Amino acid sequence: MNLTHCIVHEIVKEPGESSAQTHYSADVLPITDDLRSLVEKLAKRFGASRLTNARFDESPGKLFPQKFADYVQGASSDQGFLEYTRQVVGHLETVIQGKSGAKGGYLLLCAYDDAEGHRHGVFLLRNTVGRIFHRTAEGFAIEPVVHLDTDNLAMACRIDVGRYRQKSGTYLELTHRSENEVSAYFSDWIGAEETLSSRQL
DSSP: OOOEEEEEEEEEETTOOOOOOEEOSOOOOOHHHHHHHHHHHHHHHHTOEEEEEEOOOOTTTTTHHHHHHHHHHHHHHHHHHHHEEEEEEEHHHHHTTOTTTTTOEEEEEEEEEETTTTEEEEEEEEEEEEEEEEOOSSSSSEEEEEEEEOOSOSSSEEEEEEEHHHTOOOOEEEOOSSSSSHHHHHHHHHHHEEEEEEGGG
């Protein structure tokens, strides 16, 4: 995998609350072996998920498709990627305001090349609690540890940029969720339409 850009923004919102707050990164993440390994794991987990195939709804007022088009048509740069991600994540904060069942998390957005071509990934991740052994004077004790849950993608989307440029077929893939308010807001935010389950292809 050739990872070219990656950034994380956080939306803070708990179920039952109507307000949300976004914490933006000031810059893109430096490309390191650890970051590349994380994105590769997320992409592999995504590929093993049940997926819904779609394309953008490009009707007026759909912000994500508009900003993605501006980003793809512009010169590839850290600043361009930063501005694009801040705009679309800010829009997600607006989308989930008032949706009491919606929950926030970390939005990891990345651009990379793999064997299939140029991709753009959007992964909504959350923390989970694990356990470790901690050595004591008497032996060992179990301690809780909060860490990033990379085994369970809360929600995610992958865009095949090559097919998007050619307007060829369904170039969006989203993790499949039942149609309810809690999950539908993600596909609404992305601006997906003409969805088709991967099991129907």
